[in-house]
Amino acid sequence: MCAASRPNFNGPPIAGLRGSAFLIPTASPESDGTFAWEATTLVLVEARAAGKTGIGFSYADTSTVKLINDTLAGRVVGCDALAVEYCRNAMTAAIRNLGRPGICAMAIAAVDNALWDLKARLLDLPLVSLWGQVRTGIPVHGSGGFTSYSIEALQAQLSGWVEQGIRRVKMKIGREPKEDVYRVAAAREAIGPDAELFVDANGAYSRKQALAMAEAFAETGVSWFEEPVPSDDLEGLRLLRDRAPPGMDISAGEYGYDCVYFRRMLEAGAVDVLQADATRCAGMTGFRQAAVLCRAFNLPLSSHCAPSMHAHICYAEMPVRHLEFFYDHVRIEKMLFDGALEPVNGELRPDLPRPGSGLGFKHADAMPYAI
Numbered sequence: 001m002c003a004a005s006r007p008n009f010n011g012p013p014i015a016g017l018r019g020s021a022f023l024i025p026t027a028s029p030e031s032d033g034t035f036a037w038e039a040t041t042l043v044l045v046e047a048r049a050a051g052k053t054g055i056g057f058s059y060a061d062t063s064t065v066k067l068i069n070d071t072l073a074g075r076v077v078g079c080d081a082l083a084v085e086y087c088r089n090a091m092t093a094a095i096r097n098l099g100r101p102g103i104c105a106m107a108i109a110a111v112d113n114a115l116w117d118l119k120a121r122l123l124d125l126p127l128v129s130l131w132g133q134v135r136t137g138i139p140v141h142g143s144g145g146f147t148s149y150s151i152e153a154l155q156a157q158l159s160g161w162v163e164q165g166i167r168r169v170k171m172k173i174g175r176e177p178k179e180d181v182y183r184v185a186a187a188r189e190a191i192g193p194d195a196e197l198f199v200d201a202n203g204a205y206s207r208k209q210a211l212a213m214a215e216a217f218a219e220t221g222v223s224w225f226e227e228p229v230p231s232d233d234l235e236g237l238r239l240l241r242d243r244a245p246p247g248m249d250i251s252a253g254e255y256g257y258d259c260v261y262f263r264r265m266l267e268a269g270a271v272d273v274l275q276a277d278a279t280r281c282a283g284m285t286g287f288r289q290a291a292v293l294c295r296a297f298n299l300p301l302s303s304h305c306a307p308s309m310h311a312h313i314c315y316a317e318m319p320v321r322h323l324e325f326f327y328d329h330v331r332i333e334k335m336l337f338d339g340a341l342e343p344v345n346g347e348l349r350p351d352l353p354r355p356g357s358g359l360g361f362k363h364a365d366a367m368p369y370a371i
Contacts, residue, residue, distance in 0.1 A: 010080065010082065011049075011080040011081050011082030011083065011122070012049045012050035012080075012081050012082075012122065013049060013077075013078050013079065013080065013081065014047060014048070014049045014076055014077050014078060014079050014080075014081045014087075014115075014118075015048045015049050015050075015077070016047070016048040016077060017045065017046070017047045017048070017068075017072075017073040017076055017077055017111065017114070018045070018046055018068075018069060018073065019043060019044065019045045019064065019065040019068035019069050019073075019107075019110060019111075020043075020044050020046075020065060020370065020371075021041055021042065021043050021044070021062045021064075021065045021370070021371040022041070022042045022044065022336070022366050022369040022370055022371065023039050023040075023041050023369055023371050024039060024040050024041075024042060024332050024335070024336075024369050025038060025039045026038055026039060026040065026328065027331065028148070029148050030146045030148050030328070031146055031147045031148040031172070031175055032146060032147055032172040032174065032175065032200065032202045032204075033147065033172060033173060033174020033175050033200075033201045033202040033203070033204030033205075034174065034202045034203055034204050035202065036148070040059055040328055040329075040332060041059065041060060041061060041062060041371070042057055042058075042059060042332060042336070042369075043057060043058045043059070043060045043061075043062070043064045043065055043068075043106070043107075043110050044056075044057045044110070044361060045057065045068060045110040045111050045113070045114040046114065046361070047076075047081075047111070047114040047115055047117075047118045048118075049081035049118055049122060050081070050122060052118060052121045052122050053118070053121070054114045054115060054116070054117035054118025054119070054120075054121055054356060055113075055114055055117055055356075055357070055359060055360075055361050056109075056110050056111065056112065056113025056114030056115070056116070056117055056283070056309075057110055057113065057114075057279065057306075057309065058106045058107070058109045058110040058113075058279035058280070059279055059305065059306065059329065060103065060106040060107070060109075060110070060279070061103060061106075062371055063103055064103055064106050064107040064110065065371075067095075067098075067103065067104065067107040068107050068110065068111060071094055071095070072091050072094060072095075072107060072108065072111050073111075075087070075090040075091055075093075075094045076090060076091065076111065076115070081115070081118055081119060081122055082119050082122065082123075084112065084115045084116055084119055084285065085285060087111070087112075087115055088108065088112055088115075088282065088283070088285050091108045091111060091112075092108065092282075095107075095108070100257065100258055101257035101258065101261075102257065105257035105258065105280060105281065105282045105286075106257075106279065106280055108282045108283060109278060109279050109280055109281065109282050109283040109286070110279070110283070111283070112282060112283025112284060112285050112286070113278060113279070113283045113284055113309060116130065116283070116284050116285075117356040117357045117359075118356070120355055120356040120357070121355045121356040123355075124355050125355060126312065126350060126351075126352045126353075126354065126355060126356070126358065127312035127313075127350075127356055127357050127358075128312040128313075128315040128316045128350060128352070131288070131313070131316035131317075132316055133315055133316060134315070134316060134317070134318050135315060136349070137344075137345075137347030137348070137349050138311065138314045138315060138320065138322065138323050138347060138348050138349075139167075139168070139321070139322040139323070139346055139347055140166060140168070140307065140322060140323050140324070140325040140343050140346060140347065140348050141166070141168035141169060141170050141196070141198060141224075141322055141323075141324060141325060142157075142158065142161030142162075142166045142168070142169045142170065142325050142327075143169075143170040143198075143200075143305075143324045143325055143326040143327060144157050144158075144170070144171070144172075144326070144327035144328075145157060145158055145169070145170060145171025145172055145187065146171075146172050147172045147173065147174070147175035147176070148175075151183065151186050154171060154183065154186065154187060154190075155186060155187065155189070155190035156190075157327070158171065158187050158190055158191050159190040159191055161325075162191045162192065162195045164343065164346075165343065165344075165345045165346045166325065166343055166346045167194070167195050167196060167346050168195065168196040168198060168224075168322065168346075169187075169191060169195060169196070169197060169198065170197075170198035170199065170200055170224070170226070170324075171183070171184070171187050171197075171198070171199055171200070172199075172200055172201075172202065173199050173200065173201050173204070173213075174201035174202060174203075174204025174205060175204070177204070177205065177209065177213070180199075180213065181213070181216045181217070184197070184199060184216075184217055184220050184222065185220050187220075188220040188221060193221070196221075196223050196224070197220065197221060197222050197223065197224075198222070198223065198224035198225075198226065199217060199222050199224065199225055199226065200226035200227060201213075201225070201226065201227055201228050201229075202226075202227050203227045203228075203229055203230035203231060203233075205228055205229055206229065207229055207233070207236045207239055207240070210225075210228035210229050210236070210240055211239070211240065211243060211244075213225075213228070214228065214240065214243075214244045214245060214248060215245060217248070218245035218247075218248060222248060223247055223248055223249065224248070224249050224251060224273075225240070225244060225248055225249070225250055225251070226251045226252065226275075227251070227252050227254075228240050228250065231252040231253070231254070231255050231265075234264065234265060234268040234270045235268070237250060237252055237265075237268070237270035237271060238268055238269050238270045241269065241270060241271065241272060249272040249273050250270075250271055250272050250273075251271055251272065251273040251274070251275055251302065252265065252270065252271050252274075252275060253265060253271065253274045253275035253276055253290075253304070254275045254276075254277050254280070254304040254305075255280070256275075256276060256277075256280070256281050256290070257280060257281055257282065257286075258281065258282060258286065259281075259286065259289040259290065259293060262274060262276065262281075262289070262290045262293050263293055266293055266294070266297045266299065271299070272299070272300075273299065273300045273301070273302050273321060274290060274293075274294055274299055274300070274301050274302070275301070275302050275303070275304045276290035276291075276301060276302075276303065276304065277303065277304035277305055277306065278303070278306065278309055278310055278313060279305070279306045279309060280304075284313050287303070287310075287313050287317070288313070288317065291317040291318070291319050291320070294319035295318065295319055299319070300319055300320070300321040301317065301319040301320050301321065302320065302321050302322055302323070302324065303320065303322075303323045303324055304324055304326075305324055305326040305328075305329050306326070306329050306333075307323055307324065307325050307326065307329060307330060307333070307341065307348060308329075308333045308337060308339070308340045308341050308357070308359055309357070310323055310324075311323070311341055311348050311349075311350045311357075312350050312357060312358075314348075315350055323348055325343060325348070333359075335362075335365065336361065336362050336365055336366045336369075337359045337360065337361060337362065338359065338360035338361075338362060339351060339354060339357075339358040339359045339360055340359065341358075
């Protein structure tokens, strides 16, 4: 607890912090190139100070809740609610012997996101104002197109986004490589020649296989190839980046948990566009660190999943190219949060008159899913 350090702080003390988990079934079974699922776990953190409550979340395992409540909360309760990065450092110190990547980083992410939201609410400002707004809209790409979908369902989802004004759409590949070229061609047929088509293999291919696929996908105008090989294969990603057809960006980074991971990926020249996820990379603080690295390496950044969580931070970071409007998380955020955002003409625009993230958790609606 930070109470002993209170004389050195100026803001109100954090009075309480608690995590909880909710298991939300998918609308239908879903899969990508390397994983299949039928439910998603939302880990929510609520932080209180001076009569205000900030909320943050991650899409993580239920074990994160125990770590938050048993370990991390004790490190931040009593600390200055305005000193978010101080709290982040205290949490990082607390998990030294547990290992920073994975569960620990995601637990810290949920708390960090809640503390930034709390700070903005205490100051009665929209979250983006804490960092400085650099744009008036952030382009999105509609993301879904799961390998479990029929061709008809795939085409309906992607073309539906295009009809809504979303000009970039992404589909999953890699589950059955022999079918991928056909599925990608069917997707292009559905969305027409002008919309951008992205593909995501989730690391399902070998290097040579991914090279062959890149050539085939280029014929249907694919402009984004995400995780063609496993993201830890930096040499393989660099090979793809060097040899992919012109106009096709290679991207990865969604499994980055700290700035060291991102730095290594960028130093290896492994990607054209870095991805970062504020629900994984130790929160918005970690996302901002990824943005600094992208500026240093003169590369663009794209946020991964959790669109309502990323809207404000993407509004504030210059290297951000676009934001992922991921189907599962869009559905959950609409179900469980007031203020969940919808694209307008293919862009997400935070509700700036609302303080903090602009989100409010629907506790009553969430109760049936509580773990």
